[in-house]
Amino acid sequence: MIIATGSVNIDENAKLAQEAQTNAEESIKESGKKYESMLDGKITQSIFPPNNAGDTNDHQDGDMWIQVDQTGYNGVAQQMYIYSSGSWSVKQWDQQTLNVKKLSALTADLGTVNSGTLNSVEIYAKNLTLDVSSDGGSEDAGHNAVSWSGTVSEGMGVNFNHGLMHMNARHLSNGTYDATYIGPNDFKVRNTMGLAPDSGLNNRVDISDGSVIMNTSWSDESGVKLGMWNNGLVQTNFVKTNYITGRDQSDVYFHDTSGNTIGIHAGDVISHGHTLTSTLSSKRDISDFKTDEALAKINSTNIKRWQYVSDDNSNEHIGPIIDDVNPIGDKKYGLNNDMIKTVGGETGFDQSNALSIAMAAIQELSKRNDELSLRVTQLEMRDSNVK
Known part of the structure; x- marks a missing residue:
């Protein structure tokens, strides 16, 4: 048998126990400020949102409502609601809390999506x-x-x-x-x-x-x-x-889309030469041209000195004039139609025809000169015989 000889202060031990309990309760209260317990709330699952489900149950703060795509435990959660202060509100999730390693398929009506950098292998979009x-x-x-x-x-x-x-x-x-x-x-x-x-x-x-x-x-x-x-x-x-x-x-050619040559409109043209296509194989409907007719055309042409309207005073030209102002019968200047040509809606002096007409006129003058020379020679011989 053991008999204790010391004394125990029961009041002091009780005080220590009370202080420990008080400290524990204060610690629990302080930690409780950092979270809200939902153990007393209930969780409801439905294919409808809470306001459209005809729900008649009483709810308290912290109740959770999960909307799924089909009834039963296998339904896929589509939206989450939290009951607070007498109404339901959608539970929002911060994007930083989502960590999805792989999405096998994502089908959603996303509306407007604001994004930073999007890295993708392929993008299919209409x-x-x-x-x-x-x-x-x-x-x-x-x-x-x-x-x-x-x-x-x-x-x-x-x-x-x-x-x-x-x-x-x-x-x-x-x-x-x-x-x-x-x-x-x-x-x-x-x-x-x-x-x-x-x-x-x-x-x-x-x-x-x-x-x-x-x-x-x-x-x-x-x-x-x-x-x-x-x-x-x-x-x-x-x-x-x-x-x-x-x-x-190589040479530069000016053709239309069918391969036919087209006119070129320009001011002064400076070149090493001017060559006209004149081969027999390129011509048809060939007929004679009378040299006396050519001389008549040259003689009926008025050669004048003039300037273009767009010229400055330093430019002066000599040549025929096409009267496109006065009516027929009142023309001031004469130029035969064989020396007039219209290209691309613009009427001008046909230098090619004019050169050929001038050549024919020279032939006519040469022929007449030969005839006159012969007559002069005959008259000189007659006059010599008379003497």
Whole structure:
């Protein structure tokens, strides 16, 4: 038998126990501020959202409602709601909490998606539109470099739609708009010169298979045409250049699309020579031309000294004049129709025919000179016999 001889202070031990309990309760209260317990709430699952399910149950803060795509435990959760302060609200999830390693399939009506960098191997889309400007605008470096700006929200950007590409952007310096269309066999560029991006498509440049068409309306084929046709021939209504060089340093030919030669309209032409096609194989319907008729045509031609309206005072010309002002019968200047030619709607002096008529007239004069020389010789012999 053991008998304790010391004394125990029960009151002091009870006090220590009370202090320990108080500290524990304070610690629990402090930790409770960091989270909210939902152990007393209930979880409801339905194919309907809470406000459309006809729910008559009483709910308290912390209740959870999960909307699924089908009834039963195998339904896929589509939305989560939390009951608070007498109503349901959608539970929001921060994107940083999502860590999805692999999505085998994602089907959703996402609406507007704001994203940073998107890395992808393949993108399939019927319509894809991108902004054309960065923070400071985009610059198309190279010839005539221009800075562009424009966002999708402004009705501009780069748009890919069913295989076609359309770019619409604003010029940062002068505010003009540019639109570029690229299709399977056509490339179109236009400048609206400050008009709205969706205004009339004018001042167009078309680049298609084998040709470049410039300065036309969007729906016609008029205007400047510069392109390559058969045999490398160039057809154009206007070329702004100082030099035209034939392919492989060969001759330059001016033909229509059917291969027929066409006229060239110009001012002064400086060359080493001028050669006319005159082979028998290139001609038909050949007939005689009377030399006395040629002399008559030359004699009826009025040769004058004059200036073109566009000339300055330093330029002066000598030649015939085609009277295109006065009516027939009142013409001031005479020029035979054989020396007048109309090309491309413009009427001018046919130097080729005039040269040939002059040659025939010289032949007539030479013939007459021979006849006169013969008569003079005969008269001189007669006069010598008389003496």
